[in-house]
Amino acid sequence: MTALQEITVGHLYPSYLNIYADRGNIAVLAARAAWRGVELDVRTIGPNEPTPPGVDLFYVGGGQDREQALIAPDLASRGPALAEAIAGGATALAVCGGYQLLGRFYRDRGGEELPGAGVFPLHTVAGERRMIGDVLLECELEPGARQTLAGFENHAGRTILAAGAEPLGRVVAGFGNDSESGYEGCRVDRAIGTYLHGPLLPRNPWLADWLLAQALAHRTGEAPLLDPLPDDLEADAHAVAAARARSRGGRF
Ligand code: GLN
Numbered sequence: 001m002t003a004l005q006e007i008t009v010g011h012l013y014p015s016y017l018n019i020y021a022d023r024g025n026i027a028v029l030a031a032r033a034a035w036r037g038v039e040l041d042v043r044t045i046g047p048n049e050p051t052p053p054g055v056d057l058f059y060v061g062g063g064q065d066r067e068q069a070l071i072a073p074d075l076a077s078r079g080p081a082l083a084e085a086i087a088g089g090a091t092a093l094a095v096c097g098g099y100q101l102l103g104r105f106y107r108d109r110g111g112e113e114l115p116g117a118g119v120f121p122l123h124t125v126a127g128e129r130r131m132i133g134d135v136l137l138e139c140e141l142e143p144g145a146r147q148t149l150a151g152f153e154n155h156a157g158r159t160i161l162a163a164g165a166e167p168l169g170r171v172v173a174g175f176g177n178d179s180e181s182g183y184e185g186c187r188v189d190r191a192i193g194t195y196l197h198g199p200l201l202p203r204n205p206w207l208a209d210w211l212l213a214q215a216l217a218h219r220t221g222e223a224p225l226l227d228p229l230p231d232d233l234e235a236d237a238h239a240v241a242a243a244r245a246r247s248r249g250g251r252f
Helices: 023-036 066-075 080-085 097-101 205-220 232-248
Strands: 007-012 038-045 058-062 091-095 105-107 113-116 122-142 146-159 171-172 186-188 190-192
Touching: 007 023, 007 205, 023 038, 023 058, 023 190, 023 205, 058 080, 058 097, 058 205, 066 080, 066 097, 066 113, 080 091, 091 097, 097 105, 097 146, 097 190, 122 205, 122 232, 146 205, 146 232, 171 232
Parallel strands: 007 038, 007 058, 058 091, 091 190, 105 122
Antiparallel strands: 105 113, 122 146, 122 171, 186 190
């Protein structure tokens, strides 16, 4: 890849939804893009601020119920535009609290129902016991390309996918969406929602590259084959997280 290309990132509510260093996902995307001669133009989007035109990759992190309640109406009002952008080929990564609020609604521990953006066909209801610990998933975002995702979850919300909705992956170890279905996350076209914090991308570089390729496909019409990078450190971090998940994930 020679010519300097650019990806526009719309980072939703960074000062409200950013726990477990979720912001680190943006740093990983920026570094891995730069190593391939691609520049990430990150635009932050706060409450009442316009969504910039031409966003290739939307990102939203996780947060406590209190912060979610502060931004939920604003995010819900962007729902139709976000759904249209994703139907038009934009990519997205939504983590935990952000993932929940891209669904239809989130009923928090106080019983208050927070409106969702309706991008993902799911809803979430907070339960009594938090689901905390390391998680390992098996995913197949591209036919025949099975990969594992390792991360950390901490949520009270139980997420129920609508009939026919596509999960992000199968739970190998951990709680996942609801500790019962055996699935985690959700995928709609190039948009991914997940409970996995960590941050997620440093120990799962294949997903970072998948998101970058999807964002470039939105920009150029074609998903490029990104040059491989020497991911030894990332592979070690993944292996450590996966082993921790296998040894103790998914236990209350
Ligand atoms: N507040 C939500 C819950 O408890 C999301 C938490 C998070 O983003 N880690 O389920």
